[in-house]
Amino acid sequence: MSAWTPWDWKERKAAQQPEWPDLNQLELVEKELSSYSPLVFPAEIEDLKSSLAQATRGQAFLLQAGDCAESFNDHSAKNVRDRLKVILQMAVVLTYSSGVSVIKVGRMAGQYAKPRSAPTESYLGMQLPSFRGHIVHSDEPDPLKRIPDPRRLIMAYQQSLSTINILRSLTTGGFADLSRVHTWNQEFVASSSEGERYDAIATEITRALNFMEACGINLDKEVSLKQVKFWTSHEALLLGYEAALTRLDPKSKQYYDLSGHMVWIGERTRDIDGAHVRFASGISNPIGLKVGPKMTAEELDELCKVLNPENTEGRLTLITRMGAETLRKRLPELVEQIQRSGRKVLWTCDPMHGNTFTSTQGLKTRRFDDVVAEIRAFFDVHREIGTWPGGIHIELTGDDVTECLGGSLEVFESELDTQYNTICDPRLNARQSLDLAYQVAEMLF
Numbered sequence: 001m002s003a004w005t006p007w008d009w010k011e012r013k014a015a016q017q018p019e020w021p022d023l024n025q026l027e028l029v030e031k032e033l034s035s036y037s038p039l040v041f042p043a044e045i046e047d048l049k050s051s052l053a054q055a056t057r058g059q060a061f062l063l064q065a066g067d068c069a070e071s072f073n074d075h076s077a078k079n080v081r082d083r084l085k086v087i088l089q090m091a092v093v094l095t096y097s098s099g100v101s102v103i104k105v106g107r108m109a110g111q112y113a114k115p116r117s118a119p120t121e122s123y124l125g126m127q128l129p130s131f132r133g134h135i136v137h138s139d140e141p142d143p144l145k146r147i148p149d150p151r152r153l154i155m156a157y158q159q160s161l162s163t164i165n166i167l168r169s170l171t172t173g174g175f176a177d178l179s180r181v182h183t184w185n186q187e188f189v190a191s192s193s194e195g196e197r198y199d200a201i202a203t204e205i206t207r208a209l210n211f212m213e214a215c216g217i218n219l220d221k222e223v224s225l226k227q228v229k230f231w232t233s234h235e236a237l238l239l240g241y242e243a244a245l246t247r248l249d250p251k252s253k254q255y256y257d258l259s260g261h262m263v264w265i266g267e268r269t270r271d272i273d274g275a276h277v278r279f280a281s282g283i284s285n286p287i288g289l290k291v292g293p294k295m296t297a298e299e300l301d302e303l304c305k306v307l308n309p310e311n312t313e314g315r316l317t318l319i320t321r322m323g324a325e326t327l328r329k330r331l332p333e334l335v336e337q338i339q340r341s342g343r344k345v346l347w348t349c350d351p352m353h354g355n356t357f358t359s360t361q362g363l364k365t366r367r368f369d370d371v372v373a374e375i376r377a378f379f380d381v382h383r384e385i386g387t388w389p390g391g392i393h394i395e396l397t398g399d400d401v402t403e404c405l406g407g408s409l410e411v412f413e414s415e416l417d418t419q420y421n422t423i424c425d426p427r428l429n430a431r432q433s434l435d436l437a438y439q440v441a442e443m444l445f
């Protein structure tokens with residue numbers, strides 16, 4: 001096979017691409033993007049890869065979380081901060097309760113493109129092109145506004161740049177300092193039982209920090225207490241956008257997709273001969289691969305070979321998403337095959353995408369209990385085989401939304417439409433996310 005180039009995926013079939021009305025305009029936009037500064041840097045990507053290598057060896061746990069689809073409509077520093085807050089809170093709960101180090105990766109700063117099951121969707125009896133994310137078109141139910149517009153690729157880049165700036169200043173500029181652990185508890189969470197439990201942990205951490213200071217340890221010098229390493233990730237779906245931001249690192253002579261630290265291949269685009277797998281095979285970023293209910297052991301093995309021919313630890317994360325019942329039946333043979341082939345992979349669990357259904361009011365939703373059940377099944381299978389259940393992949397928001405059912409402060413089906421704000425799939429709200437962190441921490445311990 002000829003040497004890989006960032007654009008040679010064009011010779012393959014790319015699934016789930018928008019029907020761009022003007023391909024010349026698309027090409028001009030991609031050319032312009034190719035001249036823009038990178039959003040992240042190779043050294044950061046390698047740093048994440050070495051953390052993921054630790055997780056592959058069972059020495060760390062991956063928390064990958066954020067929006068289903070980031071929106072162009074509600075971008076603000078507050079919104080980014082609130083999402084970061086809940087991820088930091090989950091990480092504190094997981095680390096404090098289990099003693100395992102947690103790698104924090106946001107579905108943020110690039111998660112704008114959505115693959116869909118059907119090309120059209122209906123709204124009040126009208127057939128519309130399915131919404132594919134704000135990087136493609138508006139979510140408004142208007143056929144004209146659903147026409148794909150390439151200029152949105154530039155808008156996605158700009159919003160990602162702004163999000164990364166906010167994230168960098170929050171994670172290194174004092175906000176993520178462990179001495180501020182109490183302040184990450186948002187008001188609407190603080191009054192709930194999860195919030196109170198979180199506050200108790202935060203008080204114990206503060207007491208431990210005070211104790212260390214009283215013993216003469218200068219905490220100001222401990223960078224790991226003052227700053228947080230936080231990485232970005234998204235699905236590499238629109239390959240023109242990804243290729244335009246892919247650069248050759250002059251030092252290592254490796255190609256990196258500099259649109260985010262980690263990218264993943266979705267369940268609908270993982271064809272081994274397809275464009276997405278070809279593109280991902282040539283970049284040096286950590287790659288995630290969604291593993292749905294139809295994946296066979298042979299297919300998975302082949303995909304691992306193509307995506308990680310050097311068998312590098314930290315390169316490949318397998319993200320299973322099939323619902324608890326199917327997972328208990330299917331995961332053992334997949335794990336055993338990968339074990340037999342000696343492939344070094346990080347296994348993580350996406351308990352969201354195998355558990356979506358439509359409520360009686362017609363809203364897409366997920367049950368909190370189904371989410372927990374899939375993670376429990378994932379832990380059970382790995383514990384039985386002796387492999388490391390290395391992480392979770394969650395769709396969440398820092399807001400007080402009513403999109404997923406259940407949780408300890410239960411969201412009922414009749415309440416779904418009160419704060420149903422997602423532009424695509426239902427997300428856990430901040431309380432449900434914390435609730436989930438406690439349950440996963442117990443499984444991890």
Ligand SMILES: O=C[C@H](O)[C@H](O)COP(=O)(O)O
Pocket residue numbers: 068114115116117118353356424425
């Ligand atoms: O978020 C992922 C997918 O885009 C989404 O689950 C697809 O949803 P659909 O089955 O309604 O198209």
Ligand SMILES: C=C(OP(=O)(O)O)C(=O)O
Pocket residue numbers: 068115235265266267268290321353
């Ligand atoms: C589309 C997604 O998932 P999947 O490819 O697993 O359906 C996603 O994670 O946004």
